[in-house]
Amino acid sequence: MPGRKLREERELFYTYLRQNGMKKTRQKDLILEVFLTTEGHLSVEDLYALVKKKDRKVGIVTVFRTLKTLTGCGIAREIALGDGLTRFEHSYHHPHHHHIICTQCRKAIEFVSPELERIQEEIVRKYHFQPLLHRLQVYGICEDCLEHRPAPEPPRLDTEKIFARDALRMAILMETRGLAFYRDAARRNLDPDGREVLKRIVEEEEKHLADLQAELKRFCRMEKGLETAPVFLHFDPCELERLVPDLEEYEVDGTLRLDTRRSLEMAMVLERRAAEFFKDYSAKFLETEGKRIFVQFAEEEQRHFESIRRRAEEPLSV
Secondary structure (H helix, E strand, O other), rough: OOHHHHHHHHHHHHHHHHHHHOOHHHHHHHHHHHHHHOOOEEEEEHHHHHHHHHOOOOOHHHHHHHHHHHHOOEEEEEEEOOOOHHHHEOOOOOOEEEEEEEEEOOOEEEOOHHHHHHHHHHHHHHOOOOOOOOOOEEEEHHHHHHHHOOOOOOOOOOOHHHHHHHHHHHHHHHHHHHHHHHHHHHHHHHHHHHHHHHHHHHHHHHHHHHHHHHHHHHHHOOOOOOOOOOEEOOOOHHHOOOOOHHHHHHOOOOOEEOOHHHHHHHHHHHHHHHHHHHHHHHOOOOOHHHHHHHHHHHHHHHHHHHHHHHHOOOOHHO
């Protein structure tokens, strides 16, 4: 994905140059390369200093104009951190996000919240407004400055990778909650055949959870500091909890007696809800690695649902 994305960004840049009658030059190529390989919020001066290390002949005006071009073609996005400087951050294949900014040390914390976006969409819709651009920036004083501690220099990490990490964590949380539900149902189910069905589903969920956890570990090993980076994707865990059926609805006289078919039907409810939820959830985001993870998880939950449904259609094969 990273290599493919870099190729796409370069092609996007060159296409924009051609369409706007601008020349492709070695200096523009260098500025593009430095920007694409540097994370964080860069001012013109920041990028100019980095480019000068590779070619002292590049002027600051060329850097400024190239950054404007990168903004025009959608590779970069302008942001303001309240200190009078315009900064630029990566935009292409990065989820739209907001910032919490410390007015003392200028630390900027990035975050995305689908719940916040939903509320904003409702308000905009209420007033029949056609939005063109939106940006939320919260200014205040960070914990380090409040405690008069020197603020550590945060590692410059790709927000797309942090988003993907959080997407995996969200999928793992859903799988963990589903596994706990199936284990509880198997333990409480007094019907032996239904109990065996649920135990089999527990084994399938354990394997899926182990695969997700292994993918998260592999993903974090690829980028130093990624595992401990601050949370980027903020979501409401209650949304996941609402996907899990209430076992009390399946009880009769305070006891749980689910035969093979009813055990499978109950499992189908959870798997279908999870598949639909994550499919809809993925639609909230642009094409990113995090979105791919959500789509993949939805597809895996759908396949599990189909597998359970086939068993329900042929209960004797269980």
